[in-house]
Amino acid sequence: MENDMNITVAQYVADIDDINSSVQATIDGQEMFVPLDPANRHYASIVSATATDGSFWGDTVPEPMATEAATWLFNKQLTDYNTATARLAQYIVSVGRAEVVESQPTGEQVYNEETFEMEDVMHDVITVTAIEPVEATVTRMVYSEDDPMAEPTEETIENPLITTDVAERTAAQATVDATPQAVKDAA
């Protein structure tokens, strides 16, 4: 679980040589001086919060924070996109998966007397195993909460494996749909 930081004010602090050296920020109601260090949790939180809503910087987000936040957002969207596409590439449990057979060389070669050439000896290899679709529904026994002595009744529901699969695929598709084209192009 990530900690929820509430950032309300932020501004760069310059050192004696007029170089931005820290961020003076109000986080969870307390004024802090945050080093420009991605390994610092407050700085990481400022960058991610800026990517979402940088209004705590004032009218405009100053550089280099604006660029850093944009880079952070791009990388996050790229990671989320790759995770989502990998999830969508998995087979649909209600459909199953067909077997895929490929003809591959065994490493042996024989002489073809008609073409006068050495040729690979081929054999069939299963590269993707078949998986049967799961049952569309399952039956479960339902016990009465009001009357523990009552006979249980049968209830037929959608297979929970399908329910979970559909929910995860829907979430993954939503992530893909919301991903900017520039991020997709970089994937």
Place this chain on the structure above:
Amino acid sequence: MTVKISKPAINVREELADLKKPTGIAGEAMLRAETPQEQFNLIGAGRKNLIVNGDFSVSQRGDFTSATTISTNGTYFLDRMLSYAGNVTGNVQDMNGSIKHTATNSTVGYLGLEQRIEDYSRLAGETITVSAEVKSNTPFAQIMINDSAYKDGVHHSGGGDWEKLSHTFTVKANPSRLYIQVWIANTATSLNANISSGEYIEVRNLQVERGRIATPFEHRYYGEELALCQRYYYKRTPSSASGEALSLTAANTNGVNVQPWLFLPTTMRTNPTMTLTYSSLSDISAVSIARIGLDWFHLNVTATPASYARIIGIAWTADAEL
């Protein structure tokens, strides 16, 4: 010359029977160990506890011996211990050797503590055992870890007594983190549990060690534990509001900037977030912190005309927590 030597008779059957004396599982394991290192690991000898402040003795941020509201989910109170009150209201209390989290409303959420292990990559693929003494009045009280995703551990009975809980986990080969939780939660897939107001979890002697065996808790001296904690958080408190002042004799020109260099007591995990407080400023118009290093920081002071300027009752904190 012939010398006759006599020895007392022995019963060979009895001697052989003694050799078959049962040694127990632990004894057998020790006998089977092929190297001293294996024996060392079996009994958990040496510095073993990967948890810092596992006896909850260090509390630099303040005195939390009275119940203190967790107003922000995921806040440090006792050193190195992140307190959560997720979707629930709750408080935290230092019980002098243990830490207690109590729910103050009835809802669906999670509540308790987490410690984030810094050097988690060295535990990649290893077996670790988490143990703690836990007291709770809900069976949702449990140990979990998160090494990229949450993993379920072992539950308290909810009977209200102290129980020693221990669970062995295998850290994934390429963990992105290692967080240890002892909290009230539902499951690894859905943390939110049904929590009633007044339900609590109290924890003492929290330990994480390599291997499959929960060995006795490793007690460390307070000074050692404090030094370990200060890698992640340090608080400098003046003895009185007016008694200690930082005097800057160089600041004798109007508007001049000076940067006194101050040091932290130890090298911190990363460049820390600093807070600065003082009771008053003398001949100084502004003070801030500009540059921050692993064990130092620069004050940025703008002085006004004076023979010397002073920051009275100066105090600071340095936070390099995970």
